[in-house]
Amino acid sequence: MSEILAAEAVATGDATEPRKAFGPPPRQRRERSPLASLALHGTLVLAVLIALFPVVWVFLSSLKPPSEIRRSEISLFNSPNLENYKSVLLDTPFPTWFLNSVVVAGFTMVIGISMSATAGYALARFNFAGKRGLMWLFLITQMFPVAILIVPIYTIMANLGLIDTKLSLIIAYCSTAVPFCAWMMKGYFETIPRELDEAASLDGLGPFSTFWRVILPLARPGIAVTAFYTFLTAWGEVAYAIAFMQTDSHLTLGAGLQQFVPQFNQRWELLTPAAILIMVPAGIVFFFAQKHLVGGLTAGGTKG
Amino acid sequence: MTLDAPVDLADHTPPPESGRGRLRRLLDRNWFAWAMVIPTVVVLGVLVFFPLVQGVYQSFTNLNEGNQQSEICTKTLGGGEVCKPNPKQAEFVGLDNYKRILTGETGKFWLQFTNTIAWTLACVTFHYSIGLGLAVMLNRRFKGRGLYRVLLIVPWAVPAFVSAFAWKFLFNHDFGLINALLTQVGLDPVEWFNHRWTAIFAAVVTNIWLGVPFMMVALLGGLQSISGDLYEAASMDGASPWQRFRNITLPGLRPVSASVILLGTIWTFNMFPIIFFVTGGEPAGESEILVTGAFRAAFEGLRNYSLAATYGVLILSMLVVFAGAYRRMLRNQGEVF
Numbered sequence: 001m002s003e004i005l006a007a008e009a010v011a012t013g014d015a016t017e018p019r020k021a022f023g024p025p026p027r028q029r030r031e032r033s034p035l036a037s038l039a040l041h042g043t044l045v046l047a048v049l050i051a052l053f054p055v056v057w058v059f060l061s062s063l064k065p066p067s068e069i070r071r072s073e074i075s076l077f078n079s080p081n082l083e084n085y086k087s088v089l090l091d092t093p094f095p096t097w098f099l100n101s102v103v104v105a106g107f108t109m110v111i112g113i114s115m116s117a118t119a120g121y122a123l124a125r126f127n128f129a130g131k132r133g134l135m136w137l138f139l140i141t142q143m144f145p146v147a148i149l150i151v152p153i154y155t156i157m158a159n160l161g162l163i164d165t166k167l168s169l170i171i172a173y174c175s176t177a178v179p180f181c182a183w184m185m186k187g188y189f190e191t192i193p194r195e196l197d198e199a200a201s202l203d204g205l206g207p208f209s210t211f212w213r214v215i216l217p218l219a220r221p222g223i224a225v226t227a228f229y230t231f232l233t234a235w236g237e238v239a240y241a242i243a244f245m246q247t248d249s250h251l252t253l254g255a256g257l258q259q260f261v262p263q264f265n266q267r268w269e270l271l272t273p274a275a276i277l278i279m280v281p282a283g284i285v286f287f288f289a290q291k292h293l294v295g296g297l298t299a300g301g302t303k304g
Numbered sequence: 305m306t307l308d309a310p311v312d313l314a315d316h317t318p319p320p321e322s323g324r325g326r327l328r329r330l331l332d333r334n335w336f337a338w339a340m341v342i343p344t345v346v347v348l349g350v351l352v353f354f355p356l357v358q359g360v361y362q363s364f365t366n367l368n369e370g371n372q373q374s375e376i377c378t379k380t381l382g383g384g385e386v387c388k389p390n391p392k393q394a395e396f397v398g399l400d401n402y403k404r405i406l407t408g409e410t411g412k413f414w415l416q417f418t419n420t421i422a423w424t425l426a427c428v429t430f431h432y433s434i435g436l437g438l439a440v441m442l443n444r445r446f447k448g449r450g451l452y453r454v455l456l457i458v459p460w461a462v463p464a465f466v467s468a469f470a471w472k473f474l475f476n477h478d479f480g481l482i483n484a485l486l487t488q489v490g491l492d493p494v495e496w497f498n499h500r501w502t503a504i505f506a507a508v509v510t511n512i513w514l515g516v517p518f519m520m521v522a523l524l525g526g527l528q529s530i531s532g533d534l535y536e537a538a539s540m541d542g543a544s545p546w547q548r549f550r551n552i553t554l555p556g557l558r559p560v561s562a563s564v565i566l567l568g569t570i571w572t573f574n575m576f577p578i579i580f581f582v583t584g585g586e587p588a589g590e591s592e593i594l595v596t597g598a599f600r601a602a603f604e605g606l607r608n609y610s611l612a613a614t615y616g617v618l619i620l621s622m623l624v625v626f627a628g629a630y631r632r633m634l635r636n637q638g639e640v641f
Contacts, residue, residue, distance in 0.1 A: 040441055041448075047438060048455045054470045054513065055462065057481055061473070074484045115347070118340040126337035134341065141352050142567065146576055147598035148616025151362065151609045152355030175351035178344055207336045236463030239576045243603050254465045258581065261469065268473060275466045286461035290454055 055279065062272035069268050084273040094274055096249050097256035102281065104166050104252055105234035108173040112230035113223060115178050120185025121211055125197065138179035146239045154243055164246045172244070173234045181226045188222030189215065221292035228289035235282055253278050362613035363401055367394040369607035394610070401614040410611065411597060412589060413618075419504060420573060420593040423511075427572045430512045432565060435519025440553065442520070443527040453524075460517035468581035471510040475582070503583040503591035511578045519564055526560030527553070566630055570623055594619050 032040075061069050063080035071078075088094050122128070123135060153172055154163070162168040192215060200210040216223070238254035245251045257278075260271040404410045442453055459467065474481045475496045483493035496506045530552065538548045554561075576595050583591040585600070592600070594615060602612030 037446070040444070040446065044438075044441060044452045044456075048452060050513070051456050051458050051517075054467070054474060055458065058470045058473065070479050074481065074488065115344045119344040122337040122340035128337040131337075134345065137348065137353075141348060142570060144352065144356065144620060146574060147595050147602075147612055148359040148620055149352065149355045150599070151602050151612050151616075152358035153351060155358070156351075156355065171347075171351060175347055179348065179352075182344060211340075232461070232463065236465055236577070238465050238580065239599055243599075254463070254577070257465065257469065261472070263584075268476075271469055272473070275469055278466050279462055282461050282463055286457075290457060290461075 058272050058275050061268070062276050064269075066267075066269035069272070084269045085277075088270050088273045088277070092260075092270060093248060093251070093256065094270075094277075097251050097253050098277070100166060100250065101235060101252040101254075101278075104169050104173070105231050105281075107166075107170045108177065108234035109227050109231045111170065111174050112177045112181055112233075113226050115174065116181035116185050116226055116230075117216065117219070117223065118211070119178070119182040120187075121189050121215065123182065123186040124189035125194070135183075138182055141176075141179045150239060150243055153240075157244060163244055164250050166250070168244050169234070169237075169240060169252065172240045173230075173237060177230045177233045181229060184229070185219070185222055185226060188219055188225075192218050224289040224292040228285055231285045232282060235278075359613045359616050362610050363617045364396055364398060365394045365610050366397045366400070367610040367613075369609070397610075401610055402618075405611070405614055405618070411601065411615075412592070413594075413597075413615075415590065416592050416594045416597045419500075419591060420595075423504060423508060423575075423579070423593055424569055424572045426508045427511045427515065427575075428565065428568050430508075431515045431519045431568055431572075432561075434512070434516045436523050436557075438516070438520045439523035439527055440549075442524055456520060457517045459513050460521075462514070464514060464575075465577045465581055467514050468510060468578050471506065471513070472582050475506045497583055497586040497591075500587065500590040503586055507578050507582045507591065510582050511572065511575060514578070515568070515572070519568065522560060522564045523557060526557045530556035562634055566627060569626065569630075573623060574619070 060076055060080075062084055063082070064078045065081070065083065068075070068078040123131060157163050157168040157172075162171075196214055196218070197210055200214045201207070205213065236254065241252045241255040242258075245255050248256075253274075257271065257274060260267050260274065405413045408414060438456060442449060442456075462470075475483075477483060477493060477495050477497075480496075482496075486493055494502060497503045534552050534556070535548055538552055543551070574595050575593075576599065579585070579591065579593050579596045580599070585592040585596065589597075589600075598612045598615035598619070601608050601615065
């Protein structure tokens with residue numbers, strides 16, 4: 001509790017502190033007093049600690065033997081070993097779930113990028129009948145709660161015989177991720193000067209090859225952000241996964257993981273290594289996308 | 305982040321094209337533009353709008369697991385099948401579902417509604433203020449800025465359900481880190497999931513941890529688009545840091561803020577995995593929010609599809625009203641949107 005309260009106190013402090021210490025604009029940084037510097041780094045270090053400690057704690061716990069995980073005393077290390085990882089990988093369906101999730105998230109990412117990039121480009125560059133309405137529709141879909149769509153989509157999938165297949169999840173995830181990504185890509189394409197398109201068309205490139213050979217390579221940061229977003233959407237989704245998947249071996253991670261911690265007899269020694277293993281692919285995608293994140297999101301936010 | 309754009313669209317039409325040749329070229333390109341958006345439109349039509357219409361319809365019926373089939377087929381001895389019309393087919397019941405939900409006859413709508421409002425308000429407020437604080441700090445130039453930024457975005461890279469389990473582990477009554485720390489400083493361990501508000505508190509903390517990086521990154525983007533000259537001019541005129549923050553930073557951030565607050569509210573309102581996994585509705589469904597309540601109605605126990613659909617319609621209407629009111633409020637404040 002004290003930890004959390006401290007976190008919040010600092011956090012709210014974060015919001016007010018820089019106002020007081022907002023200080024000189026960046027270029028006059030020589031004027032920042034050592035005290036202000038200390039406060040800045042101190043707050044940021046604390047924020048970083050709060051951002052990291054749950055992950056670190058889960059990692060440390062995953063190395064402990066089961067009996068040690070259940071002890072109420074705090075100990076960072078306690079005869080660390082990889083036994084838990086071994087049992088989660090060999091004695092549970094975890095590897096199957098993992099593979100299912102990789103397939104679902106991978107396809108969602110590829111399909112999501114191609115759909116949102118083309119739609120975003122069309123929205124950014126051309127005026128066509130119905131464009132405005134379309135943009136509103138994309139926006140409104142963001143508001144649809146999973147609760148209203150999940151039952152009808154479930155019925156549709158059942159009628160198509162797709163329940164309990166990966167395809168049903170890929171389709172459902174694309175339909176939730178694409179509208180938002182199309183918005184993001186549109187914002188990004190608008191930061192690429194139109195003159196490039198015009199120059200390309202003067203050079204005799206058709207609209208499709210202009211898009212493919214000139215614009216897409218320039219839009220790499222935007223695509224990275226979209227990839228990151230679609231991948232994580234699919235990797236972390238649970239509601240559809242729990243509702244659609246029925247056979248144990250077809251589950252994805254989000255639906256499968258809860259089997260480790262039922263109401264009674266919770267097996268945290270299986271859950272903690274699984275959690276760490278799930279974070280790895282997400283972390284890799286994140287690592288490649290992160291340097292574009294600020295740029296990609298900004299483009300959408302300010303140029304919309 | 306891009307939400308300001310449609311608003312933007314509503315108020316200014318694209319500049320008129322000059323010259324006939326250009327206009328014709330645009331017309332020629334119409335087919336191409338449509339070719340590019342058609343796949344998306346089709347998928348959205350089939351998987352968002354058709355289900356939406358169907359969902360609204362289902363909310364006026366008494367559809368559930370037991371009466372969804374129009375025919376009941378029984379195997380005969382000879383190996384064939386005999387199908388008879390289902391005597392208890394789902395039927396149109398008008399506003400019955402709405403009446404039963406809103407009067408509290410079925411489910412706990414108002415409890416879940418209160419939870420949802422408290423949950424959304426707490427989460428968005430903290431997301432925004434913490435995100436803004438961190439963004440303002442990261443917008444200054446100093447050593448190690450890039451490293452701080454990467455490390456602070458880490459919670460975003462952790463899938464929501466994993467964070468939910470991680471925090472459930474931290475909040476565990478018997479061996480969670482948080483209760484261990486409480487005991488260490490001489491307090492009694494708390495049974496986090498035995499009381500409605502402590503359970504929601506735990507979920508809110510989880511979601512704050514999870515959602516701050518997005519706000520931070522979006523607001524940092526907004527801050528970087530504010531010209532440094534403004535700050536310079538203001539400090540020459542003797543504006544205090546607080547005045548500069550009030551009069552340059554906040555107004556400069558307004559378009560981005562308006563988008564992220566609206567988007568954040570909608571996302572938090574519909575946030576499923578955190579409540580579902582962290583509290584699991586404990587104690588006895590008292591910490592459920594509307595979205596998780598609807599999910600449980602539809603897929604747990606006897607599946608009551610029509611009840612879930614009614615919940616869905618109610619949630620959607622609330623969000624539409626909120627988004628409309630929010631836009632009107634911004635406009636009344638004289639925003640140039």
